[in-house]
Amino acid sequence: MRTAALALLLILLSGCEALRPQPEMGINPRIAARGDQRSPSLARNGLVWIAPAPSGSGQLQVRWFDLKRGMGAPLPGLNRPDARPISVSSDARGQRIALVRSVEGRTELLLYERTLMTLRPLRLVPPGVPARVALSADGRSLAVQVSRQGRWQVEVLQLP
Amino acid sequence: MPRLRCLFPCLLVCLITGCAQRFEAPGIGDQEDPALSGNGRILASVVERGGRRFVRLVERSSGRELPLRGLRRHTPHRSPSLSWTGRYLALIRQRGQYREVVLLDRLHGRLRPIPLPGDRVPERLSLAPDGQRLALQVLRQGQLDVELFRLPGLEADLPAGAPLP
Numbered sequence: 001m002r003t004a005a006l007a008l009l010l011i012l013l014s015g016c017e018a019l020r021p022q023p024e025m026g027i028n029p030r031i032a033a034r035g036d037q038r039s040p041s042l043a044r045n046g047l048v049w050i051a052p053a054p055s056g057s058g059q060l061q062v063r064w065f066d067l068k069r070g071m072g073a074p075l076p077g078l079n080r081p082d083a084r085p086i087s088v089s090s091d092a093r094g095q096r097i098a099l100v101r102s103v104e105g106r107t108e109l110l111l112y113e114r115t116l117m118t119l120r121p122l123r124l125v126p127p128g129v130p131a132r133v134a135l136s137a138d139g140r141s142l143a144v145q146v147s148r149q150g151r152w153q154v155e156v157l158q159l160p
Numbered sequence: 161m162p163r164l165r166c167l168f169p170c171l172l173v174c175l176i177t178g179c180a181q182r183f184e185a186p187g188i189g190d191q192e193d194p195a196l197s198g199n200g201r202i203l204a205s206v207v208e209r210g211g212r213r214f215v216r217l218v219e220r221s222s223g224r225e226l227p228l229r230g231l232r233r234h235t236p237h238r239s240p241s242l243s244w245t246g247r248y249l250a251l252i253r254q255r256g257q258y259r260e261v262v263l264l265d266r267l268h269g270r271l272r273p274i275p276l277p278g279d280r281v282p283e284r285l286s287l288a289p290d291g292q293r294l295a296l297q298v299l300r301q302g303q304l305d306v307e308l309f310r311l312p313g314l315e316a317d318l319p320a321g322a323p324l325p
Contacts, residue, residue, distance in 0.1 A: 019263060023308070041295070138200060
């Protein structure tokens, strides 16, 4: 009886046992920046997120950090000086990056292919204002938070 | 016939742009903060229901809502993130005045807190597809930082057929 009670107690205790996160000491100082950083999204071997441009202009950029090589890498054709990125998400291979950004008062939903260095707009049907994106790790589905008629909706697009 | 005439352009638009899938349900208001499992099978989002904001999991193929035990309390929930198969669900929840990061192992029905060192207030998170790393947007000394953490002692969640690590 006493053993059973002890076993039960152990199970209860282990059920809420905390996970101790270990800071990535080799990486965190390298991605640190002066100014706000937002919207992190992990790939298998990389991180994409929104950070202030290194120029100190106050402009925000989408950035990519290669976790295997321990260094950042450029995203040619993705950032535009007059655009403000809002939400960003990567697939597991870090090949596809989905992005919501605001340009000249418009909010755009875009898909970037890193190897091809191409950026193409995605259409919402019916039209709506995108806010947040989440790409599946296999890169084939994209979930989008959209505002339509004053309500927040979530929808999933199948990507070719 | 007029209905068909309307259907045709809709279908054409769907073929060109890809059709969007939505998962509405009675009693659900705003839906925010979407996340997908690695294979896209499960959609997580934060939904407003009865004035509270909970995470909701839906299996996309059937539209079925998946049960979530142990997550009814401590709302609002924020920023859910799923591993490859959807075995792990990480999210931020409000516990009184504090925000805490928790990880639910759906395979074993085990909910574990992830206490953050120092005075970090979690704002958003992203779990690596294999569940071995966590990226966090935290508020610290008035600034938003992005930081990475390893989650040691957690079994990796890999896609079926993937080579063993």
